[in-house]
Structure formats: structure tokens, C-alpha cells
Amino acid sequence: MVRRICCFVVSFFLVSSLSFALTPAVHHPLDALTPSEYWTVYRTLRAAGHVEEKTTFASILLREPAKQYVLSWKPGDPISRKANVVLFDKGHSYEAVVDISAEKVESFRELKGEQAPFTDDEMHEVEDAIKHDPRMLEALKKRGITDLKQTHCYVTPAGYVGLPEQDGRRIGWGGCIYAEGATGMWDREVPGLFFVVDMNAKKITRFSDYGSVPMPAPSNDYDADGGPALPGTQPIITTQPNGPSFKITDGEVSWQNWHFRFRLDPRVGPVVNLVSLDDGGKRRSVLYEGSLSELYVPYQDPEETWNSHVFIDAGEYFMFGGVGTIKPLLPGADCPTYANFFSATFYDTSGKPVLRPQMACLFERNVGDPAWRHTDDVGVFARPSRELVFRSVATVGNYDYLLDWRFEQDGSIHVAVGATGILEVKPVKDKTAEGPLSDGIAGKDEQGNPLEFGQLVAPGVDGVDHDHFFSYRLDLDVDGTNNSFMADKLVQYKLPKDNPSPRRYIWAMQPTMIGKEGDAKMDLSLQHPTMWRFVNHATHDPYGYPTSYEIMAGETATSLLPSEEWPQKRAGFSEHQLWVTPYDPNEFYAGGVYVSGSKGTDGLTEWVKKNRSIDNTDIVAWYTVGFHHVPRPEDWPQMPVMWHDFIIRPFHFFPKNPGMDLPMTP
């Protein structure tokens, strides 16, 4: 009898657990591509004669249907499905749109002036040519390196910087790693080498040897699984014995009053869709779609070997180190063990679908903070809070970015990005900062003031200064698609002379509607604070205000490079913290669709030149989280997570704090 109860319970949990395992299936037009759809894409393109044995699938992404189609679609309706495909073959790049439902190629064209993203395959194909270039062999020999077995050379897409050698060519530049004697590779860069590779000709077209410094002693090795806890460390155990409070039905997540869908995109990672709130039985829309749109990581070093490190990660690098920017999460470390994990189906460069485990996790948590509280004479009024965390992690080479969408009980969404992983470090001759540092890591400005370009994080290991900019695309639909953008300024206000107050100044909010995208480039300023609100003038709260959601910035940074500097032209979105554009089905990527070798002719900076209306129409917000990073030894050999976030929060959306009726139990 005992045994039967036990088994009944087990089966119950199995069933309950299975209901969350999202077997790849299309329940909704915005769902991710399934294995069978990838195969349809493959077969359709092959049948049309576009795929030969050596053709590379450089990108296969869901082509989102038109928004109006999605919004009018209902369960049971047929689902139109398409894919955007980029092929690379014999040095040529092609763009295809495949109608999956109809199994036909809707369009196919060769890219001119644009190119497919680089792939691992392509890099491997040029490695031998790089290693065996006579200039390389000589440069390595000068450095005492003759063992090519432990020498690994790589190429990265050459960010356009106006060099004549780049025009009309598929150009990479790169470096080499000398692995002998170490297990970690991130401090094994062979110093002083710079070379330019014609990826189609598969040869080095320019080679510069800026001189050698000794390889530093390995400092990126460590025990990957750590030791025992410090003496006295006691367990902290968090469980959900009855399972989670969220439900997932046909791909839709429901938790508390929140509803949303998601897909895991090979390029931009987690995409949340159709985020809405139940408000007294009525479903109210907040965000049609939200995702990372682009990342920009420019290194700041005087030497060409290192200031060429300008990474526009999502667009340039989603096919590096395995297809897809996002990578598996580790249960128990990246997410609690009680989290639900979700796999994703991506593809490989042959066009074959590839199932990837633990690509996102979803968990509730109560971190011990109140939702709200107040002490009155008679006691404490307070409620514990919980939140729902939807998390993925993007790893782009050395860096890892935790990407969180946190749904709160007060109607807000906290979007957080946690930077961690491994620093990019440059070998320098300096073992110590006592005494003057060498030119590779320090210098002087024209006035003779000292400058530092990085910090030693180990002897001979320079953690090079750099920035991180994360551009988020936020297609807010507050109570419907037609919204307007308010930039409500907080301004000093001198009280009129006839005002009897002894105060002479206050500040006041000056509501300011921005009608055109050209005027919606917003810069944060402590002296001139502005509230950014996305307003629906057709719906009102009970007090007569139009409903809105606010984007509330967190700690962030702006680019310090001039706009005319090439990296900056290519990632111009980093110059302002917020942009607002009208919805356009072709505008998804703040740095443009084809980023490898791009010249900044696609993306936010270009689009807004049209100066389209953003007044009472379907609008999209682009918010950039940024930070400057001067590395510390404390960031080595792995960086403690540094979180940055921003908040999307209701403002005249609810008639009161929606968390007032929370229970007393966490």
C-alpha cells in the first residue's frame, strides 16, 4: 500500500513536470523554429538549388510575421511560418526568405556590400594558412615558439575602420594562442602580432610584428570545481515542495497576474513576447516584444593589436564558438536547482537542427525583501515579495552575460544583465606597477598627464580597458499598439513673485510629448532629469490620466568615442541611452542586420534620419545599458558578476499598488 501511494505521487509529479517540458511545437506564430521546420528550410532551399555540399548555413532565424497578423491570430487558425536564412558559399553571401508553410523560397538574393556572419568553419579553414605564413613562422620563431601543435591562430571579423584593404572584401584579423604549459587559454595570446586575413583568398594580406614581450606565467588556471566550503558554512535550502506557481500552456507562461510567451533566438537570445497583465479578468498588453538587440564591446588600447578588438557581439559573433549567443546554464549555480530549464533548437552550419540543453531557466524566488511595508504606532504593515525570473546566459568568447527578465508583483519588469566570465588580457613586459609602466599599458597625454590603458591583473597580464553596451529592443504596447512617447522633464521653477511662500524655487514636471523619432534621442543627465513614458492616449486610469509604462534607467554609461570614429559609427546606438522609433518589421537590430564589415549604414542611427512620426502610433523603445570597465586583479581569473539593470514600470496603469492584496506568507 505504501508503495502504491509512493508511485502515485511520483507519477503525479512526472506528469506535472512533463507539462512544462516544451517539446518543440508551434503553438503560436511567434514560437521558435522547430526541428522539422529547420529541415523544411533545408529541403526547400536544397530543392531550389541553393545548397551544395560546401554551402554554409550562416543564419537561420524565425522571420517574425507582421504584427497585425499576430495580433489578430487566434488559437486554431493556421499559422504562417517563415525563416530568414543567410547562406555563404564560395565567398559569396546570400539572403533567402523561406516560406515554411508553403515549402517554397519566397526570395533569394546575393548580398552586395553586406556579408554573412563569420562562422567557426570559416575560421578553421584559414587557420593553417595563418600558421604557416612565412611571416608568422618568423615572428613566432623570434618569440621562441616553434611548436605549431600548441599554437592556435584565430580570426575575428574585422570591424570596418576605413582601411582600403577592407572595401569589397571579406576581411578578418586575428591573433594566435600559444597553449604550451597552461590549461587556461585566455592569457596565452602571443604578444605583438597583428595580421589581416582575406577570408576568401584564405591568406594573410598584411602582417605586422609590433615586437615581442615575454609570455606571462599562466595565471588563468584554477580548480574548476572549487574546494570545500569555508569552515562553519551551513546549508541554505530553498525548495518548492509542491512545484512552481507558474503554468505553461501551449508555450504561454502564466504567473500571478503576468502572462508572456518566449522564444530562444540564436542571435539575440531570449525574446519575450505578448507580455500582458490580468487586471480584474481583463488581459492588458504591456510589451509586444522585448529582447537584447545588439552588444558592443570596444577595447581601448593604443596598440593596433588590441584597439582592433571591437566586438558587435550579437550580429558578428552569434555563429562563433558554437551557433547561438546563448549557452547552457548550470543548475545549482546559474539558477536554483528547483528552477525549470528549457532547451532550444538551434542549427549547425550544415543546416541541421541541433537541440541544446538548459538554454533558459524560469524560477520564482523570495529573496527575503518586503513588497511594501510601513511602521505605524500600532505595528508593522508589511508583505513579503516574490518574483519570477526568466534567465539565459550569453557567452561570447571570454565574456558571459546573464540576461534576466524579472516579473514583479508591483506590475514592473526588471531587466538585468550580469557581466561575468573571463577578461581579455594582453601580455605586457611589466611584472609590477612599481616604477614606470611600459608603453603597452600606460602613457601620457599631450599635456604630459599620465594615462593608463589597463591594469596588471597578474604579472605581465594587462586587463585592457573596454566598454560594454547592451542595446535592448522594447516594443512596448501599453494597452494596445498605438502609443506616444513623453519625455517629462523635471525643471527648476522659480515661484511667481506674488506667491506668499518663503520658498523661492521648487522643481516641477514639464510633460513633453516628442512627436518625431529625430527628437527622441535621450541622454541621461543628473542636472536635467527626464522621465521616459510610453503613453496610450486612448485609455485612461480612473483619475483621467492616459495609461503608461515608464522606462526607468539604472546606472549606465555612454560611449566616450567621438561619433566619427569608425567603431562608433557602426554601433552608434551607444551614443544615447534611449531612442524611440515607429514600429518597422525590418528594424530589429540596433547595429544593423549584417554587422560583419558593416559601415554603419544600417541600424538606429540611420533609421532615425527619416525622422518619422512617433505620435500616437506603434512605437518601439531602444534602451542601452552600458558600463566602462577598468579591470582589477579582483576580476581575474574569473570576474565576479557585475549586475546592471533598468525597470519597466506602470505609471497610471493601475488605480493603486497592484500588490496591496498580497498574502502574509512569502
Added chain:
Amino acid sequence: MVRRICCFVVSFFLVSSLSFALTPAVHHPLDALTPSEYWTVYRTLRAAGHVEEKTTFASILLREPAKQYVLSWKPGDPISRKANVVLFDKGHSYEAVVDISAEKVESFRELKGEQAPFTDDEMHEVEDAIKHDPRMLEALKKRGITDLKQTHCYVTPAGYVGLPEQDGRRIGWGGCIYAEGATGMWDREVPGLFFVVDMNAKKITRFSDYGSVPMPAPSNDYDADGGPALPGTQPIITTQPNGPSFKITDGEVSWQNWHFRFRLDPRVGPVVNLVSLDDGGKRRSVLYEGSLSELYVPYQDPEETWNSHVFIDAGEYFMFGGVGTIKPLLPGADCPTYANFFSATFYDTSGKPVLRPQMACLFERNVGDPAWRHTDDVGVFARPSRELVFRSVATVGNYDYLLDWRFEQDGSIHVAVGATGILEVKPVKDKTAEGPLSDGIAGKDEQGNPLEFGQLVAPGVDGVDHDHFFSYRLDLDVDGTNNSFMADKLVQYKLPKDNPSPRRYIWAMQPTMIGKEGDAKMDLSLQHPTMWRFVNHATHDPYGYPTSYEIMAGETATSLLPSEEWPQKRAGFSEHQLWVTPYDPNEFYAGGVYVSGSKGTDGLTEWVKKNRSIDNTDIVAWYTVGFHHVPRPEDWPQMPVMWHDFIIRPFHFFPKNPGMDLPMTP
């Protein structure tokens, strides 16, 4: 047998729990005053003839011993103990220093031009005079209020604004609440009344009736204990079955590599002391003392009735609504149930010690985030994190501020303040924002642009715009007392013409030492980012850099009022985000010691006029967290917690990430 095991377990936990209960005792010179010490203070002052039946104890605070004394003190040494006392008697304020160890009054003087903080007693004494003033009776009658039983009038300290009536007097101004028909009181302000009270004469000296608007319907009433959880809500259970990992020995908290002491101060709340880190068996100092120093909450409204609301909360209000800014925490809501709670001994206005429960809590938590992580080709390298949270809550009237000191495994301290509680709201005649709003809540600037001074959060209820500024005093002692302040600028750098890089610009860090406090007023700027570091030039990391800790700002705000505006003169610390001063045992409060009626002649703005050296000496950082608040209906009737934080983090303090050896278990 079963029963005995049960009881054994229970006793074990009781014993284990008792070991953390800090019975009031003096183990260390910086420990809080104990009940017997309060009685000694009382007896000593009374014996010296300074205490009569009606004498009010307006403030009894530990007088911290000289820092050098504390640093050279060793367990077993006698402990010198003193108290700073402020007495108020028959309209006169007195300042006393009582030597508790010697049981004698060390100094005693009457305050001239400065005054004791206001107390509840004093307010109650004037209430009848206010209510029965003929002008008040008439004004109430005009508003249909004749029931004085449900009319409650209050006085707050009148922030100095240059009115002749304020000079040389103890002045308050206030308002009345009409409670009939409601349980919540925060939306019951009788509109349009302004009056000035001479607290010593106990009468209204000026009375203004700015005209009436109808009392709004009650909207601050709600079910204090909430309802059941939403359907489907499942428990999240966090436990520490073996108890916490921290130890408390003679008042010193030890957790992981961290050590610190704390006391709960009636005026500034939680004070952390002697924060240090174990580094391979060596105790290294980080922070001699850290605490809130002052709060500043100016309201921004055109009407005298409301722009007179300028609260310098710690200094003016620590004797309001019960002695002490900090108030009890609610287990299970404010802190997890498994937290340890700490009582505090404060005093009442008779000088009697009063024991207060749950005035701070201490708990470990693992929120499900990694400490660091990296995905490599072969797998995921990651470690779960935990942190130690030391929390109190300050309630000052309507607002509540969660005050967190969070100790991290990466050697950083996260200082966070969470604003919650109840809005201050003003009755206005507007029931809706459709159509033009009345003068009380909206207006126009000289150019005719619309301005809003608040938002309706319920019909007739105006959430008035205001700011919050929290000044933290951070006596950093990085590896010892003598530190210097570096303001390392990140500057655009044009590469020299002969540099072969195609990049023309990078940014670089320009290390800049600030030698004088007058030059150490730091403003945050996106265009001109600066890293603030507290450097010990006498100690070095293994790579030759002086050791340091950085203060890393979070999202914050600066005051929008001109410096010559009186509220701003009195709380000038809010004009810059960071100040650095040399340690001075008399400089604890950024807005001065005696804040009631202050004219800004004490506090940060004054001290730094001396332009003392801060070079290689004992220095103190003053960081202000600020934010502007335009209230939303979503902030009513209780505000969701809004967190702001900053980070104190090691920079060249450790040779590597101190969390590298963390275990794989959370």
C-alpha cells in the same frame, strides 16, 4: 523516547539561538549604550542639578571615543564610555557630555543659536493651543469641521527659510488631520491651512487660510493583513536547518572572511564598525565606520502649505513618533523568518532606557545568482553565491527606508536603501485629470509651458513631487587609517599621429589624486566618468599597485534647487554625490549636529571651506544616494519598495577574485 529526542532538539536550538541574543553589554568601546549606562547618564545629570521633573531628554547618544583610542584598545583593557546628551527645559536647550565611566558631567552648556530636536512631548503640549486658536476654529468651521475630538493638529520643526519670525525662536509649523470616517490618516490633511507656532510661547503666531477644497473620500484604508494568495501560488521554503553560518562573539559578527561590529543608534540607525577581511590569516581593515549620516526630503509644491515640507529627517525627526529613526522589522516580511533579530536599547524623553524589539536583522541568503561563471567549449564553470544581509528599517512619519549593508563573497559591500511606506498627499479639488487641473497641482512656467507639481493618486488626492537624499558617512580605512583619494578620470584620448592604428581615438584612465577637501566635491557625469578610489599608498598588491577600495555609484540624483535656496543651504550635501574630508571626531552629521531651525552653518558645506588636506591621512567619504519622486497611483496606498544602492568594492586589494575557491553548493 520520541518525546525526549524532540525535547533535546528543541533545547539545542534554544541554546544555539540564545548565543546570538546580544544581552546589552559593553564588550568594546564602540558598543551601544546599555540600560545601566542610560541610568548612569540620568543619575549623573540629575545629581549635578541638570534634571528637573519637566526636563526633556531630547537626545542621548554614545559619544564615540577618539579613533586612535579605539584602534589601540584591546579586549581586557578598561573601556572609557561617554554620552552626548541634549536636554530641553523651559524653552532652553542644553548640551552635556557625560563621562559614564567616571560618573561625572564633563561639560554642560546652554545652546545659543542652536536648539534641541523637537520631541513628541513638545508637540502634544501645543496641540490644544492650536486646535482652540480662534482663527483655527473659524477655518475649521468654514470647512464644516466642528468635531474637535476627531481633529488632530501637529507641528513639525520649521526648516529655516529666512523669515524674521524664525530668528532666535523655537518655531514649528504644522497642519491638522480630520480623522472622521477613515482609518488611514495620511489622506486626512485638512486642506489650505498654514500656521506658525512659537513652541515656547505655545501659541500660533501666524495663521494663513489659503482656502478650502473638499476633503477627499478616504483612499488610504486597506486590509492590513491581506487576503489569501492568488490561486495556484505554491510555497517557497527557505531554511537553514543547521542555523546560520555567521558567528557573533562579544558583539563581533564573523561570516566567511568578513568581520564587523555594529550598534543601533537612535539618530542614524545602524552603524557598522571595524569592517575587516581575513586575508590568509591576516586581518585587513576596510571600513572603520559606516552609517547613514542624514536624510533630506524636500517637497516641491507651489503652495506654502506644502513647500514648507522640507524634512532633514535624521537630525530633525529622530525624536518623532517614538524615539529613534529605526523601527521594528516584521519577521517573514521585512526579513526571512530564519533571520536573527536584534533588539536595541533606546531611551524615552524622561531619560529612562527603553528596550526595542527587532530593530535589526541579520541573515544569509542565496538568491539563485552565480558568484561568477563562464561557458567554455567543454562545459560550464560556475559557482553559486551567498551574501550576508544586515538590515534595519527607518520610519520617519509616512516614509519607510530599508537600510541594508550586504557583505559579498567578492570582497565588496553593497549598501542599499529601499524606500517604501506611505506617500505624503495633499487634498485638491480635482477628482480627475481630464480637463485642466487646478492651481494646487498644475500650473504654467513663464513661457506658458504646462507644469505639474504632483499626480492624482486617487480622486482629490495629490501625491506631491519630492526628493529623497540619503547621505552616507563612510570612514574608509583601507589597510590602515592613512588613505588618499583618487578621482581617476576616464578621458577621451586621441592617438598620436605616428600611431599606426586605424583607430584614432580611445579612452584612457587618468589617475588623479585630490589633495584638498575643497577639490573633492564630486559630481557624476556620463560624459565625464570618474572612478573614486580610496588608496593606501603604503601597502601594495603583489603587482605593485597601492591597495584601494572603490565607491561605485548606483543610479542616483542631485538636487535641482539653487544653492541659495534655504532648504538647499541647510542640506547642501545633496549638491554633490561624493565629498571627502579628513577625519574629524566632531564631524558625523552631513547636515550638522543641531538641525532643527539650522541655517546651514554646520555640516559638510561648511567644513570643507577649511580646505584641509586629504592627502595620505585619515579620510572620510560622504556619498549621497538620491532620487526624485513623481508619485504614481501605483504608489498608493502603500509604495512598492524602490531600491537604490552603491557598492564599496576592492580594487587592487586582493591579488585575484577572492571568490575563486567557493564551493559548488549554494
